[in-house]
């Protein structure tokens with residue numbers, strides 16, 4: 001039997017198990033891959049396997065992989081890619097599986113390349129502020145290694161315990177500290193990548209400047225597994241800041257809260273993080289709010305003030321003197337726009353609470369549908385208002401939180417997971433939001449990528465020429481269309 005590749009139309013060898021009298025007698029793909037990578041590193045994938053999903057948990061996003069392969073070296077990754085290219089089998093790269101747009105969800109008939117065994121630290125040179133690690137190293141381990149050596153790795157996406165540095169690069173992940181320190185790509189000095197039709201290549205290096213060629217390294221950053229497989233990452237680090245303080249500013253209205261964001265910019269303050277929660281998100285997540293003190297006053301009551309309709313989490317870092325000076329500037333700039341300012345007794349507890357917003361909101365009705373979108377920062381308030389209006393017109397309760405300093409909102413509607421009607425309505429809400437964002441000069445993806453969930457929407461915000469270039473870049477890297485097919489499509 002010849003199986004056509006959905007994207008290329010190329011006929012390939014059978015990818016299904018051979019059955020005789022209902023018994024599986026062999027599996028042509030897994031058997032060949034076992035010979036290439038070792039039988040113990042080629043896994044069968046039952047339907048409900050986690051390898052068939054990512055963290056988006058969205059309706060209809062269950063994939064169907066033929067096999068999961070766990071290569072043990074960059075060379076094995078390149079060999080696997082080469083085998084897929086030779087046999088016209090789609091290859092879906094998987095990091096920690098924490099993506100929120102279906103990027104790592106395997107398309108039917110594909111082989112999953114999971115990077116979980118590639119965890120080595122190749123170089124660690126604290127004196128030169130740099131380290132080189134394999135792509136499967138967990139984000140938390142990268143952060144810890146930097147910290148233990150007096151350095152910092154700035155990106156801090158919310159699922160750092162499980163996500164991998166390769167996945168962070170492939171999605172160009174952000175997080176609260178991207179405001180001051182940039183998204184993951186800003187920390188990438190070089191990459192080792194497996195490219196079609198099965199070669200390893202190094203792009204970038206340890207130089208701090210390089211304008212010699214087109215920037216292939218930066219094309220790989222954020223490419224979501226559609227251009228090649230990242231096998232190792234050279235990271236440039238920074239000396240860790242000496243001191244950090246966190247303030248939580250509560251406003252009585254969204255209007256005042258968004259005005260406070262602009263007031264901080266106008267005052268020339270440069271927070272290391274400037275996150276927000278709207279009133280609804282605050283209400284849903286408020287129960288777990290950590291012990292805090294009112295700035296200049298007594299211990300705060302349990303939870304955020306009942307009148308609060310907007311909260312800004314402001315983190316300042318630097319030397320102790322710099323933080324003290326910036327703190328004064330923040331308090332002055334916020335003025336009456338913040339009715340109460342608190343500081344957590346324990347900063348780590350505040351950030352744990354911040355990381356817990358997602359599950360807290362999900363638990364309200366059993367499920368939620370979120371979109372990660374970004375608008376120019378001065379459009380944040382208007383976008384939040386319009387989003388709530390759209391959701392309420394569709395009969396759904398909404399809330400938002402995100403990275404205020406970057407105009408990046410995780411716009412969310414609460415749904416009953418058993419209600420198809422509500423799930424349909426949620427999708428309609430998100431489509432209207434994407435239109436709104438494109439019309440506001442924003443983007444459908446601030447930090448989570450396009451994956452499967454947002455494919456086809458990029459054309460709404462890009463000119464036809466730019467969309468065509470996007471497609472020609474894909475064609476140049478992946479002429480057979482086998483690398484994570486169906487993902488990051490512009491139209």
Ligand SMILES: Cc1cc2nc3c(=O)[nH]c(=O)nc-3n(C[C@H](O)[C@H](O)[C@H](O)COP(=O)(O)OP(=O)(O)OC[C@H]3O[C@@H](n4cnc5c(N)ncnc54)[C@H](O)[C@@H]3O)c2cc1C
Pocket residue numbers: 054055092093094095096097098099100102103104115135156157158159162163164165166167168169170171172173174175176224225226228229230231358447448451484487
């Ligand atoms: C609770 C929670 C909080 C989150 N908070 C944030 C946040 O604050 N900021 C943020 O930006 N994201 C956030 N995310 C999303 C997610 O953690 C990031 O997108 C992360 O970078 C994905 O990394 P991963 O290793 O899990 O990749 P996966 O989910 O496995 O894959 C994501 C995409 O990258 C590709 N890919 C993975 N590894 C490689 C590789 N080595 N080479 C080539 N392609 C590869 C995959 O094919 C897929 O398209 C959050 C997710 C959760 C569940």
